[in-house]
Amino acid sequence: MVDPSGDGVRFRRPECPLPPAKPGERRLGDLVASEVDASTTLVIVGFPSDEGVRRNGGRAGAADGPPAIRNALWRMMPDPRLPEMAAMLERICDLGDLEVSGDLERDQAALGAALAPHVAAGRTVVVLGGGHETAYGVLLGHAGAGREVFIANLDAHPDVRPRREIDGVLRGHSGSPFRQALEHPSKACRGYAVAALQPSAVSAEHLAWMRSRDATAVFIDELPRDPAGRSDPLAALPPWRDSSDEGHSSFMALLVLDAVEASAAPGVSAPSPAGLPVDSWLAAAERLGADPRVASLDVVELSPPHDPDGRTARLAALTVWRFLRGWSGRA
Numbered sequence: 001m002v003d004p005s006g007d008g009v010r011f012r013r014p015e016c017p018l019p020p021a022k023p024g025e026r027r028l029g030d031l032v033a034s035e036v037d038a039s040t041t042l043v044i045v046g047f048p049s050d051e052g053v054r055r056n057g058g059r060a061g062a063a064d065g066p067p068a069i070r071n072a073l074w075r076m077m078p079d080p081r082l083p084e085m086a087a088m089l090e091r092i093c094d095l096g097d098l099e100v101s102g103d104l105e106r107d108q109a110a111l112g113a114a115l116a117p118h119v120a121a122g123r124t125v126v127v128l129g130g131g132h133e134t135a136y137g138v139l140l141g142h143a144g145a146g147r148e149v150f151i152a153n154l155d156a157h158p159d160v161r162p163r164r165e166i167d168g169v170l171r172g173h174s175g176s177p178f179r180q181a182l183e184h185p186s187k188a189c190r191g192y193a194v195a196a197l198q199p200s201a202v203s204a205e206h207l208a209w210m211r212s213r214d215a216t217a218v219f220i221d222e223l224p225r226d227p228a229g230r231s232d233p234l235a236a237l238p239p240w241r242d243s244s245d246e247g248h249s250s251f252m253a254l255l256v257l258d259a260v261e262a263s264a265a266p267g268v269s270a271p272s273p274a275g276l277p278v279d280s281w282l283a284a285a286e287r288l289g290a291d292p293r294v295a296s297l298d299v300v301e302l303s304p305p306h307d308p309d310g311r312t313a314r315l316a317a318l319t320v321w322r323f324l325r326g327w328s329g330r331a
Contacts, residue, residue, distance in 0.1 A: 009098065009099075009110050009113050009114040010098075010099040011045075011095050011096035011097060011098055011099060011114075012096055012097055012099055013034070013096045013097075014046070014066065014067040014070060014096065014097055018030070018074060018075060025077065026077065026078075026086065027074060027075055027076060027077050028073060028074050028075075028076050028077070028078065028089060028321075028324075029070075029073075029074025029075065031078070031086060031089040031090050031092075032044070032074070032089055032090075032092045032093070032094050033090070033092065033093045033094070034093065034094060034096075035093060036093045036095075036118075037093075039090075039091050040091055040092070040093045040123060041088075041091045041092075041122075041123055041124065042091065042092045042093075042123055042124040042125070042126065042324075042327065043092070043093050043094075043095055043118045043123055043124075043125055043126070044092065044093070044094045044095065044126045044127075044128065045095050045096075045097075045098060045111070045114060045115065045125065045126070045127050045128070046065075046066025046067070046069075046070070046096065046097035046098065046127075046128045046130070047066065047097070047098055047100070047107075047111055047127055047128065047129050047130040047134045047137065048063045048064070048065065048066050048067075048097050048098070048100060048130060049062075049063055049100045049102075049104065049107055049129075049130050049131060049133065049134070050062035050063040050130065050131040050133075050174075050269075050303075051102060051103075051104040051107075051131075051133065052104055052131045052132065052133025052172065052173040052174035052175075052176075052177075053131035053132075053133070053173075053174045053269050055104070055164060055166065055171060055172075055173035055174070056131075056161075056173040056174045056175040056176075058131070058174060058269040058270060059269045059270070059303060059306060060269075060303075060305075061267075061269070061303035061304060061305035061306055062129060062130055062131040062269060062300070062301055062302060062303045063100075063130065063131075064303070064304040064305065065128060065129055065130055065300070065301075065302035065303065065304065065313075065316070066097050066128040066129070066130065067097070068302060068304045068307075068310070068313040068316075069128045069299065069302060069313060069316045069317050069320065070094075070128070070317075071313070072310070072313050072314045072316070072317035072318075073317035073320055073321060076317065076318075076321050078325075078328075079325055082325065082328065082329075084328050084329065085324070085325055085328040087328075088324075088327070088328035089324070089328070092324075095114070098110060098111055098114060104133060104171065104172065104173075105171070105172065107137070108133065108136050108137035108140060108172070109137070109140060110137075111127075111134070111137030111138065111140065111141065112137050112138070112139075112140025112141040112143070112144050113140075113141075113144065114141070115127075115137075115138060115140075115141030115142075115144075115145075115296070116140075116141045116142075116144030116145045117145070118141075119141050119142055119144075119145035119147055119295060119296070120145035120146070120147070124294070124295060124296065124297075124327060125138070125141070125295065125296040125297070126296070126297050126298075126299070126320060126323070126324075127296065127297070127298045127299070127300075128299055128300075128316075128320075129298060129299065129300030129301065129302070130300055131174040131269065131300060131301060132155075132159055132174040132175075132177060132254075132256060132300050132301060133172060133173060133174045133176075133177060134177075134298050134300050135151075135153075135159070135177035135178065135181070135252075135254055135298055135300070136172055136176075136177040136180050136181060138252060138296055138298055139151070139177070139180075139181045139184065139188060139189060139252065140184075141296070142188050142250075142252060142295070142296070143184060143186040143188035147188065147250055147295070148187070148188050148189075148190045148250065149188060149189065149190065149250050149251060149252040149295065149296075150189075150190050150191045150192075150193070150239065150250070150251050150252070151178065151181060151189055151191070151192045151193070151251070151252045151253075151254070152193055152194075152234075152237050152239065152251050152252070152253050152254070152288075153178070153192070153193065153194040153195075153253075153254040153256065154194070154195055154196050154233050154234075154254065154255050154256060154259050154276070154281070154284060155194050155195075155196060155197070155254065155256040155258070155259050156196060156197060156198040156201055156220075156256070156258050156259045156270065156272045156275060157175070157197070157198070157201050157202070157256075157258070157270070158178065158194050158197060158202055158206055158207070158210060158217060159174070159175050159176065159177055159178050159179075159194075160176070160178050160179040160182075160206050160209055160210055160215075161173070161175040161176045161179065161206065162176065162179060163176050163179075163180070164176075174269070178192050178194075178215075179209075182213055182215070191214065191215065191216075191238075192210070192213070192215040192216070193215065193216035193217075193218075193237040193238055193239075194215075194216070194217055194218070195216075195218040195223065195233040195234070195236045195237055196218070196219075196220045196223065196233050196259040196275070196276050197217055197218065197219045197220060198219070198220060198272055198274070198275075199219050199220075199221070201270075202217070202219075216236075216237060216238055218233070218236040218237070220274070220275070220276065222236065223235075223236050224236055226283070230277065230279055230280045230283065231276060231277060231280040232280065232283075232284075233259075233276065233280065233284055234284050234287055234288070239251065239293070240287075249293060250293060250295045251288075251291070251293050251294045251295060251296075252295065252296050252298075253288045253294050253296065253297045253298070254297070254298045254300065255281070255284070255285060255288075255297065255298065255299050255300075255319055256298075256300055256301050257299070257300065257301045257302055257312060257315065257316055257319075258270045258271060258272055258275070258301050259272060259275050259276050259281070260272065260275045260276050260277075260278060260281050260315065261273065261274065261275040261276060261277060261278070262275060264278045264311065264312075264315055265311070265312045265315055266306065266307065266311065266312060267302060267303050267304060267305075267306045267307020267308075267311065267312030267313065268301045268302065268303055268306070268312060269301050269303055270301075278315065281319070282318065282319065282322045283322075285319045285320075285322040285323045285326070286322040286323065286325055286326040287326060288323055288326065289322065289323035289324060289325065289326025289327035289328075289330075290326035290327065290329055290330065291326075292330050297320075297323055299316055299319050299320055299323075302316045
C-alpha cells in the first residue's frame, strides 16, 4: 500500500485476524477504517523498527511490537457506557505498518514524511512502536507540517544521550531522540519534559544537560498524588502542573512501557521493577487522549520476544484503548 500523501512512503497491512463475529458484538477492528477519507480525524501508524535499540545496546525485539499491539487492541470493544466512543472509532484510519529498510535515519525520515500531511490536516496521530527511536521520526513529522510542539514523555529514562559514531558517522539511537529533537534546526521542539524517571538510570551529566536546556526532569519518587492517592505523572509536568500556563498549544506525547512496573510490563527493552503502577499509567493515557492539545501519541518499547504470556502487549493495547476513550470525548 502507498500512503495517500503521495510521498511514496510505503505501508504494509499486517495480518490481524479477529475471532468469529458474535451477534451484537462489534470490536475495534470492526469499526476502524483502512483508508483515509474526509471524516478521518485520527490515524494509526506502526513503526516496526528496533535498530535504535540495537545501537543503544538494549534488548532487541521491539520491531515486533506494532502487530502485537494491534492483535490485542482490535479484539477489544468500545466502552458500552459511551456510545460516542463507538461513533468516534469510525473516524479512525489504521494506515498499517511503515515498510522499514533497516537504515534508521532513512526510516525516521520516511515516518516523518508519512505523518506530516496528517499533522498538517489537524488529525491526531497514534504511533505504535517499535523502539524509542520512533520519537525522532514523529518530531520530523511535526516539523514537516510546520508545527511546533512541546514534548511530554512518561519514561524511566530521559533519552538525551549524544548520537554515537558508527562507521565514522554520528548516528541516532533509542537513547538519543530528545537530544536530537531539542537540537533540530527547525526549532519545532519548543520544550521537553519527562516524568517517572528512575534515579538509577539517569546520569548526572544528562540531568545537567537537560537543565541547561530548560527541560523538566521528574523522578518517580518525586511524583505528586492525585485525589485518589495514585501517583500522577502528568501533574508533575509544566503544562498540567501550572493551570495558568497558556504557552503550550500543541503536544507530542510519549508513553514508554518501560516506565511501568515490571510485574505488569516485563516484555520491554529495559524492565523497571519499581516502575509506575498500572492505574496511574492508564489514567495518564486517558487524560492525554482527552486533551485537545495532544496532537500525537507514541506507545513504544513493547518487545514481544520478551513477553511470553502477552501481558505487556495487552497493557500496550489497553493504553491505546484508554487514550482513544479519552479522545472520543473531545469536542
